[in-house]
Amino acid sequence: MAVRTYLQAITDGLHEAMLEDERVFVMGEDVGAFGGAFKVTAGLQEEFGPERVRDTPIAEAGIIGAAVGAAIAGLRPVCEMQFSDFVACGFDQLVNVAGKMHYRLGLAVPMVLRLPSGGGFAGGPFHSQNPEAWFMHAPGLKVLAPSTPEDAKGLLAAAIADPNPVVFMEHKHLYRRIKGEVPDGSYETPFTARVARPGTDLTVIAYGAMVHAATAAADEVEGASIEVLDLRSLAPLDEEAILVSVGKTSKVLVVDEANRTCAAGAEVASLIADRGFELLDGPVRRLATPDVPIPFSPPLEEAVIPTSSRIAEACRELLDY
Amino acid sequence: MTKGNGRESDLLTLEDRRGLLRAMCLMRGVEERGLSLYKQGKIPGSFYDGHGMEAISVGATWALGAGDAVCSPLIRDLGAHLVRGTDLTDVFRHYMGRENALSHGREGNVHFGDRRLGVVGMVSMLPDMMVVATGIAMAFKMRSEERCALSFFGDGATSRGDWHEAMNWAALYRLPAVFVLENNQFAYSTPTSKQFAEDPIKRAAAYGMEGVSVDGNDVTAVFEATRAGREKALAGGGPTLIEARTLRMHGHGAHDDASYISAEMLEHWRRRDPIERLASRFADDEVAALEAEVKAAIDRAVEGALATPMPDPAGATASVYCSGVPEVLGEGAAPWSGFATPDALPAAA
Incomplete structure (x- = not known):
């Protein structure tokens, strides 16, 4: 056990998943060389290279749609929307394409979409939203919202292991404010209260x-x-x-x-x-x-x-x- | 932009041409039978066909290798499913909303794809699947596999933002993708003159990819352009945009009489019917025998489908989520003789 911030726990979860499973890769805007707007992916590109930690064009539909394609082709994409508010730009790919795929065609879409969400720091109307209910209403998606570093890491591992599209709400106002004991190594937290x-x-x-x-x-x-x-x-x-x-x-x-x-x-x-x-x-x-x-x-x-x-x-x- | 060559491909054997003709006849036959079943009330919902556009999906898919992915055949592209080897009885079961391995009755019309054959079913929002194809191509490239992704879309799809995102993304990463723009001149009732100011094939260069325009009613031209695009993609040359020029000969769906398309226009394109063009190169009795064989196959499939029960309503809420190990896209039929006997064919010009 080590004391980690909520943000560090997510970084640890990504790191361990990438070490354990070569199918896992990360993509999003500024997530590679820059380490992400909140530095959640900091250091990952240095360790895993630009193919597995991919900086993408500013294209939310492109990120989500490409993740769907990569997932059905056998990879395990973990994507970041820079702010959860921006997921609206890729809504169709998530709700209509990813969410309905298994029901319609029997084709699983094992992908994780990380959504830095929430307010509390003067982010304004486009950087503070909590859009989780949009996705609770969309069949085929799972929606997680951890509150502690321990759960953030364990739920992320479980999300990556899940064979379905998972929307992972990570609260920006918890990133550096909340610290806690986090078990070493990888573990999965169940999707329960x-x-x-x-x-x-x-x-x-x-x-x-x-x-x-x-x-x-x-x-x-x-x-x-x-x-x-x-x-x-x-x-x-x-x-x-x-x-x-x-x-x-x-x-x-x-x-x-x-x-x-x-x-x-x-x-x-x-x-x-x-x-x-x-x-x-x-x-x-x-x-x-x-x-x-x-x-x-x-x-x-x-x-x-x-x-x-x-x-x-x-x-x-x-x-x- | 390379202007339409329309030239004969010298990479197709007589057997290939016979196969292409059969696949196009099968597509037309299945859709004609489907339309009649729809009118009889045996196919619920709506019915869409690609009459007159058979050369595009058949020619393009003929150029694919077994491990390639089709993402996705659209409502005018039944031929892609047939070339990949989709079970004909299941196609009719699916149309009729009966229990079937493709969709279990959860989807209708041409919204299906046999994942076991590397085919991903379409969605109604176009060109969404072009973005997904980009992701598939990205996975192929990340794993250094010799595979490519083929995506179809219409002229109307080029107006949406997803189209731009896919084009930019695929070109940026030089992904092994072939994009086939089926320019059939109408998006439902909207003519291309109300869709864009400039022909979208011209945009290819701006994205940094090659754009090729071909006669969409010439199955060998579509094959050749796709084959060349695929070869280039696998060699690391990035994606190609192929524009197949054609006309949608029927309404958007069975419910649409397409009165907005002039009789002159239809007649102009009817004289360029892709099946007649290829059939004219075969002896009449050979074509008749092929048509009879296709009809018998359709009869058997329809009979099998009609004998299949409707899905159990208890299954309506099942399978929203995957609960096991995800299956990945499998391999489809790759009938082009060039894969079986690469040395027997002359080198590409």
Whole structure:
């Protein structure tokens, strides 16, 4: 075990996958010689060469479509969108071509698309988005959203080993801020939820950066035992883990950093309403970013992205219900 | 740009020409039968054909080696599937939405591809698969394999951004890809005069690749241009853009009467029918025997397809994800005699 940042853990995961499997290669804009906009791929081209760590033209549809082709030809591409917002430019290749391929033709598309996502640092409307729900709604894709360095490395390894197209949401605001113990060597983390903080009175369900905000909020609320469930995987969604936690606490707050309408949390709330109604002792509450583009100026951004204090406030209200 | 040569390929034996004629007749026969089954209500959804365009998919695919990939044959390119060896009964089962090995009823019309034969099925958004073909070619090159990727698209596809991304990407990395632009003069109802200001074949040079225009109704010209493009690609010379000039002789689909195409235009191209052109080089009784053999093969396939049950509705939600070890693209039929007996053929001019 070693203490690594969330970013270093992803780099380690890429490095180990490339060492272990010669089919694995990395491509994206500025990922080679420059090491990527966030330096996630720093050092990889020096070690593995420009064929396996490929700088591409600025062409998101090209990157995703070429990855589909390389995957069906037997390679294991791991692509980076420089910012998750830019995946919109390659949406068709991901949703229509990659996602539907196995169902339509029996042809597997083992590829990973890394999407540096999320706000919290004045990135503005095109560098702060959380587009994971777009892909939860697209059949054939898997969607992962780790919150810790240990899970980031293990989920990345599992994503690369998976025979399907996997969208890997890595939260930019966790890259250097979050550190943690990371096991040495390679390991795969299952696509299931984990209890990030055990509790008995209320469950906060979150993923990505919101897991940390929720944990801080749980620490802040006095006189109650709050559980934080980290989803880790959004598609597939760990329905049983969600229902187990609801059964334990009977009160649920679902938090999304993404825009509210049809967010991952909406699916979670719907699941609980459908299958967990008898377990509840209060309404399923949601806290999410309102349906606005993420504004640039810090006070505006802070006004829309859920904070630990707003999560704590929502917890208190629900505990009093 | 090399202007259409239309010259005879001296790399085709008599047996090759017979094979080309058979494949074109088979494509036309399958589509004519398909259209009739569609009108009888035995094929649900819609039906599309490539009547008059048989030379393009057949000629281009004839030039491929077994390990090459076709990504993808489009709705006018049934011939590519047939040349690669796709099971005829499965083609009809697929059209009819019956249980079949190609799509299990999850796809329709010409949206199929037998991965075991190195064929990737198309999607409706064109030219998406050209980008995917670029990725396949990239994988071939990264592994130093002597294989190339062949991609088809129409004149309308050249207006989309993906087309640019694929052209630029393939040329930049000098990938082993051959791009076949089927200029049939209409994208659904939109004529090329409303699609682009300048013929897209001229763009090839700007991307840094060779562009070749050929008579799309001359199967040997299409074969020869593709063969040369493939050879160049495998030698590290990068991709080639081939424009096959033709006319879509039927509507976009069976639902479209194509009233926007003039009778004069249709007549002009009907006189250049690719099957008649090649058939005229064979004795009448030989052509008649070939047509009878093709018809019998189609009869058998249709009979087999009609006897096949519809898919089990319980399977509608299956196989969205792959749960095993991914299969990679397999090898298809490579009927060109030049692969079997390379020394018997004269060197390319």
